[in-house]
Amino acid sequence: MDSRTIGGGQLGRMLVEAANRLNIKTIILDAPFSPAKQINSLQHIDGSFSDPSAIKTLSSKCHILTTEIEHVDTQILGEIEKEGKVEVHPSSETIKIIQDKFTQKEHLTSKGLPTTQSIPVQRSRHEILTAGEQLGYPCMLKSRTLSYDGRGNFVVSSAESVTEIIKTLPDQPLYVEKWAEFEKELAVVVIRTTQGNIISYPTVETIHQSNICHLVYAPARVMESVQAKARIIAEKAISTFNGAGVFGVEMFLMKSGDILINEIAPRPHNSGHYTIEACNTSQYEAHIRAITGLPLPKLCTAMKTTSIMLNILGGETPDEHHQICRKALETPGATVHLYGKLESRKSRKMGHVTIVGSSMSECDYRLANILTSNADSMTNPSSLTLSLPVVSIIMGSDSDLPRMRNAANILSEFGIPFEITIVSAHRTPDRMFRYAREAAGRGIKVIIAGAGGAAHLPGMVAALTTLPVIGVPVELKTLGGVDSLHSIVQMPRGVPVATVAINNSTNAALLAIRMLGITEKSIRRRLCEFALEKEDEVLKKAEAFEQGKWQM
């Protein structure tokens, strides 16, 4: 197949790994022994990706040229495009727009896409103050070019602080950006094919520490509708650019619920490392396929498992980051990626860990195991409480508790994380509404609802969620529970409630466990054991009867 060439940091390395699997040859332009060069025995080029002559040499050796970094010389890329012998992806024009953050924002705004309000300024107190007045304080003063991981970004807390800040400013074009009061930071990796088709990966949540990406939660811990909205915005944004490849779109989820684009990277993105383990096709293979015109089916971005990504940063000593690697190797479902960097420096990205699990709570638990120091990890049981509930037990009144307690006991016995609370359909209708609407988003998988009398709770909750709802008719004095039973079981067509016997919250819990067992083998195993125990009990009693004990 085709050969092509790229920059050689960790992103380049993971691109080479993907290309290797497809028998696609790669030649790297970067410093000697750079990470990507190590995993490819071909002859590479030693040089800088900002040196036009090195780029020119590189282009003479390949059919397709791509880049793992946006800070490249776009003029020479443009000239190579014009010559027409080598394809350049993404296009030099796209990289040129994106590498100047203010031009990028102007471009997005002109296309009707939501982004933070920004004003370009010179390195002048007057201009910065005018912009600050217009956008309000605090605001951000940022370099338009060559900045990454928060470098070149300054917080302007007030008009008074401008004089001080201006002294530390780099000699680069600047702009002032409105302060974004965000709730969370989201990111979406988007694929653009050579035919201009757009496919996005799931929306993830990024957690930064000191301006460097620390954790990525995939999918983002927000409602599905918010995830969908972020993907749509990201897809729209990337459809405005030319050239093929993957793009990282960083966004703010504002406290208002709005989503604003923060910035775009014209290359694989740190927030997409998790795709190697957690998606059908990784962002790296997607980039290789996109620029070479290989097929990219729509579902190639689908997740096969929930995931958290943790960046491994260099510490104070050359080996400090080895400790977190060790902890990760001890943790099931964690995969360590080290980048082969020749030396460790503080805060340098040395590698990353991808954690997978059957639920976000399992991933969280595994992450806690990695981040906890050796002394705590196995002895401190509090880390167990990190498991988020998957079953929710609710009841209309505290008087239902004696009947509903068995459900909690069974779930405890099976080690299923659950929550238990009171939600009344008739006395707290707003609470019930919110509860039912949000349950799925919080990670709840099955709801057990107990109610007596008119017993509207299970049915109303079922009407407000798509989760399976199990109803427990609670016996009241007057009709012995038949009223509750009929209220819960005789639902109209379209809104099912899985009804169990009167007062039988034990079976409600066992039914919930069977539902969870559909996809969890370990739970099915426990259910088998439980059945065997019960069989044993009956057989022992049978034996007692047969030995004449029925007479007593």
Added chain:
Amino acid sequence: MDSRTIGGGQLGRMLVEAANRLNIKTIILDAPFSPAKQINSLQHIDGSFSDPSAIKTLSSKCHILTTEIEHVDTQILGEIEKEGKVEVHPSSETIKIIQDKFTQKEHLTSKGLPTTQSIPVQRSRHEILTAGEQLGYPCMLKSRTLSYDGRGNFVVSSAESVTEIIKTLPDQPLYVEKWAEFEKELAVVVIRTTQGNIISYPTVETIHQSNICHLVYAPARVMESVQAKARIIAEKAISTFNGAGVFGVEMFLMKSGDILINEIAPRPHNSGHYTIEACNTSQYEAHIRAITGLPLPKLCTAMKTTSIMLNILGGETPDEHHQICRKALETPGATVHLYGKLESRKSRKMGHVTIVGSSMSECDYRLANILTSNADSMTNPSSLTLSLPVVSIIMGSDSDLPRMRNAANILSEFGIPFEITIVSAHRTPDRMFRYAREAAGRGIKVIIAGAGGAAHLPGMVAALTTLPVIGVPVELKTLGGVDSLHSIVQMPRGVPVATVAINNSTNAALLAIRMLGITEKSIRRRLCEFALEKEDEVLKKAEAFEQGKWQM
């Protein structure tokens, strides 16, 4: 970290890929440009892995020596072990026992492990006939050494055929093996750590074509108890050997239900390729971790998704295998691994495809898409029928069908694969028993059971499976269905049935869909749409009422 060295075929290549991610250096001994050398820029050694002096040179450059092939010179490995400067994994003694298939079987038998009965023979008609008489015909005549992919294996159909066969025999030590009347071929990859700890991967099912591995189903499509038994036998077998690393254990599941060990490979195994995409930690990384003494948590072998592996073999022309790669690239959830082999030959292993999916039926569907020629794939709807049912609708009598048909209609509407049949608790008790016991193993995830009157079917089925069972009380004349309702809903503690309203098989299907939706986002989305349609219907009717249409 440590450096080490290995052979350089596809297994070596995937070992190097895993080592690269851990910053572990590897030096390869094999022919120039062999697959493993291509993805590692270090200086390798050109030579043969059967040449003692090349192995000696290699050992002078590393701390740990391992191999991706059992046909190596074990004498030189033994000498290197004795020198004590370099660790050899697995030990030369282990490789020596395994590389002679008869010695291997003798070893297993001496440890009380089940394997096919075998008798060593010379290249002599008399000896072969004596052994054939003892073991019966047909039987297998096999080379004790240097055979793989069925090479060196001969079927002896009768005493008369021996004279003919003997002419074609290679000049190698031989043995006669009893014919194994097997139902399926199973395999388990087992990890042995430097401390002698044993961890196994799930039991898989291998399908051979012309003696070469064609497909691997992970997990094996057999009952969980059979899977467990195979793992236990494989773990026991590997615990009898020395040295660290992963081992492939091939087994026969006999028609009698017995499991026999066929043969063992002291290295990563073709049946474990799927672990790269489908397990927490791949067999390749597990091998690297095992021989370097890095941690291997128990759950590192757990599957994160169901999988099928397809080997890509060379065809008649150098490019023939590219077609299957293309189909795989067009299929979501399929990952292509090409090995960089310099030339394609007929039946040569050029690469493999790993298919992942949320269920075996999804994997099967994707596999069918890859194996179907271009002309058929998208136009032939019959490939859709490959989807195995996940919901099973059963009823006690054909007279229940008018009430149960709605369940089938709803499942059809949602595109959920289902089956529908009659199972009577009272009239076909054996059939019911078998049905309930086997449902989970066939891939059924939810059972909908309709019954009238005494209505024992849902409860009895629930007592025989751990799947969630949804009961539909069918109305009979006498008591209007209240009898069926009570029979189904008032189950004893311990055996829950999710009961819906009388005759309401619509809700039974919707409930089953909600259960499946716990882990299937696309199903949840369809449920939301369904709810919106229903909301719309009611709102339209409400509007009609408000416009005075209630009077009509």
